Amino acid sequence: MHAATHDPLHGKTLQVILEYLVEHLGWEELGRCIPIRCFLHEPNMRSSLVFLRKTPWARAKVEGLYVRVSRRAKQ
Numbered sequence: 001m002h003a004a005t006h007d008p009l010h011g012k013t014l015q016v017i018l019e020y021l022v023e024h025l026g027w028e029e030l031g032r033c034i035p036i037r038c039f040l041h042e043p044n045m046r047s048s049l050v051f052l053r054k055t056p057w058a059r060a061k062v063e064g065l066y067v068r069v070s071r072r073a074k075q
Contacts, residue, residue, distance in 0.1 A: 008067050014052055014059065017066045018045065024069055034061045 009017070021030055022045070031039035036058055038048040052059045 008070055009063055012066075014062075015045070015049060017062060018048060018052070021062065021066055021069060024073065030065075033065055034058070036061075 025033065027039060027043040031043065036051070038051040052062055
């Protein structure tokens with residue numbers, strides 16, 4: 001029997017996480033929460049994913065925001 005994971009990021013790709021945040025917050029609010037250029041200046045999924053995959057500190061911020069937003073949505 002497998003132990004249930006309590007990690008909200010388990011099995012989630014960066015693309016799924018970013019799509020969720022864009023759907024729930026929109027690019028403008030995402031840019032306010034995490035003020036990085038790829039969210040503020042002509043944001044799009046492709047360029048944001050490229051940046052986040054190459055920039056661990058930015059990816060960590062996005063993952064942290066996802067955890068907070070998804071927990072709020074479940075309440």
